[in-house]
Amino acid sequence: MSAPSRKFRFVSTDRRVREDRRFVVGKGRFAADIALAATKHVALVTCDHPAARILRIDKTEALALTGVHYVLDGRELAGATSPLLAGLDTPNVPRRPLAVDVARYSGEWVAAVVADTRAIAEDAAELVHVDYEPLPFVLDGEEAYAPGSPLVHEAHGSNVLLDRTFVWGEVERDFAASPHRLAFKVKWGRSSTVPVETFGVVASWDPWREMLDVYASIQMPRFPDQVALALKLPGSAVRVHNDVDVGGSYGVKRGIKHTVLAGHLARRLGFPVRLIEDRLENMRGGDAHGPERNFDIEVAFDDLGVIRSMKMRALDNVGAYAGRSPFQLGKPVSAIVGPYCIKSVQYQAIAVVSNKTTQEAVRAFGQGPTNYAIERTLEEVAWHRGLDRLEVRRRNLIRAEQFPYLIPSGTTYDSGDYHAVIDKVLARADYSALVAERDRLRGQGLLAGIGIAACLEPSGANSTFEPLLNPKNETTTYSEGCRITVDVSGAVTANIHTVSAGQGHETLVGTVVGEVLEIDPDRIRVVRPDSLSSLPSQSPVGSRMAIMLGGAAFHAAQKLKARLIAIAAHDLKIPPERAVYENGDVFDRSAPQTRRSWIELVTIAHRYFHRLPPDTEPGLAFSHIIQVPMGGTLPTPDGRVQIYPCFAFEFHLVLISIDPDLGKPEIRRWLVGHDCGTVINPKIVRGMTMGGIAHGIGAALYEEFAYNGEGQLVAQSFMDYLLPSAHEVPEVEIVHHETPSPHTVFGQKGSGESGYLGAPAAIASAVNDAIRPLGIVVSSLPIKIAQLGDMIADARERIANSE
């Protein structure tokens, strides 16, 4: 299915993104733009040791400074609040906004200072004197896993939060029956999404209304609920305002500890409190680092490079506390074989704590590292057999006629035509010319390589990784709601119930509702009521909003349309099946001149009860809360599960050259084939793809939260943590393909993650193609220029000495 199966009026057309108008004039409404009267400001006192007992906190000097209102420490906060919600069942690993008695990573918040201005609060933070007793610490994940390691949380008894081995299919038999086996290690370094806007929150408590108002830069499921639980408030006493623009998130804008801290301070002090991280607070203590994952892979395959079975051990170093991040080992279960036919899989998922900054959800929720490991497996098999890397992929890829395709871990992939996408990319690239260009560069004395990577983007997230990894959790839904009203003037307003961080949800909903109602999407107002006026929403995580919010909006609009048809049929005294809806009007199929206009129908609904069908509510207000397609069942005891309904596909092809003296890679060409089913807005999907690739380039070549041996984070600013600029991101040629999903209203799939899922694997593949002739490979990301340069120099020296 390479052509769209249906034609749309607005869906898939190149419409502008409505959110853009406010951003280009500087009228976005970000958390730091919200200025409530009499707001005071928070700065944080942080621990400089990777692990230390807090002996004494002396606030005297800080409190003496003019303009300082309060210094809050961890014990006081812990006395008034509950620990933050953890994903796994780990009651002895409590996580709180401020350290209590023991601090567990360098940069952890120990106390919070509240003052008239942020500058005064920062001055005072330096005057809070904390006495510490340094404790033994552990930084490396494997060391933390090994017996005898210093314990990050002594009461937990070990550093292991999760260690579960899944076996799906006849793994040992398939290994024994395969003529070839390989074992190797790869590593994904600690990086993150690092939005340009840091996390920010403004909290205000009204003790007479008993209401906590929260304005925050968030992207987090169950956010209001978690804030209320931690603050020991009823859910109805926490009002989170969704009409706040978020300056980038890509997963990490969770801010739960920030909000609990600010919320408590607002209640304790009686005035609004604002906490806007500075960059250092964000990078050290903001708890927004991403996965740091070691893979041990064994793979069994035949002479042709067809993989029969795979054993994967993934150990993730989640940092000092358990939030939701260990679940990032659960998402990969939903695409554990990537786009390939692998009959049996053993998967050991290990999450350990260490004395590093706490990890948070990052774009693709753990699938980025795993996809890199899977793609590397294909490359190793090809190299081992002396086969072409593309051909080995073709032999292993699931074929179009095999869909729907059940993978060993219990997920059914919805649709795809991977071979067709790859063929299109190779044709666009003129692959043989690309190979010739690589060889020409090699002839010039450069190292040059072609990178190849496929990836699957599981999309439309359910939260079934929770019961998969936490037996006390029975979550089987991850609903999303939309409400549509038509007022008495005939204007349409759609309500959405989440904040957005640049994904264009207002445009999405306007387009979908316009499509169903056959009216100009620009005439549809989209608003974001606060959390107390909202339908259920799980926020835009897991590449889910095109599927889930788009689906909810579609069904709500269908209900509205059905009501208009029913009113018209009744008023025209015709059977409903003869009533035809067209552009907002309804007419009699047998007598098209007999009709009711939109405004007549709206007027009947709102004002002429006597003309409504029997038992019809007056007014026009329709809600729909959608369940995740394919969802609703718990995982099987052996961990087979359908978490995501839809699977988008991408194929990356890149040409990289490396200056052998510097080790500096230069990306010379980049093509990507992209299939996310029906595209709702081409501008948005293109931006997601490009942004994901840029983010993947960062993770592959530049970005790392590096620590020194003393447990100090050494990448603390944008001088050390390098975000790709316009110079580092090449032009990318995007080749489109469209395989609609059978599970969604328009055939759409998610598109927010594929670029990031495929790009790091593609770069690693290209670099290895370039340096394999020297007898070396890189097996960890990021591939830093200095490290690559040293490897190349050593290899050349070895070759020179042996000649």
Next chain:
Amino acid sequence: MRVELTVNGAIHAVDVEPRLSLLDCLRDKLLLTGAHAGCEHGVCGACTVLIDGTPVRSCLMFAVQADGYAITTIEGLSPGPGELSLIQDAFCETHGMQCGYCTPAMILTAHALLAGNPTPTRAEIVEAISGNICRCTGYAQIVEAIALAAERMRGLNQPAIAPVSRP
């Protein structure tokens, strides 16, 4: 200290602490919140404003240093309520943004580039915005927006030879 800041053509007298950055002054004292704090150490460029037409990081400049210069913020570019400048409209046409946080600074940087170079090459556009980090877009649609704006500005039938300015 009392300073007089000329922002978007209007003169504002403000009392500031000497240590107050121009960024914080614009945002907190003048309520011009289109300039954003990103890193506050001069790398990300989200705080960019124009000083006498040149892009400057307002997080690295004290408000007191800006006395006497013509400061242009994003709020000064829109021709009127509800209207967009040609560059702003071009960013909407190509969707040269996602979250919108770096966008005002990108547009001011583009404004400065196109004021001095009506026919920038792709390389010149990339060079001009290379001091502005965008984490969302991968830059492609931003580069296109600036190229589109340049093309449209050239189509405005303006004189090819700049008029002699009056003293």
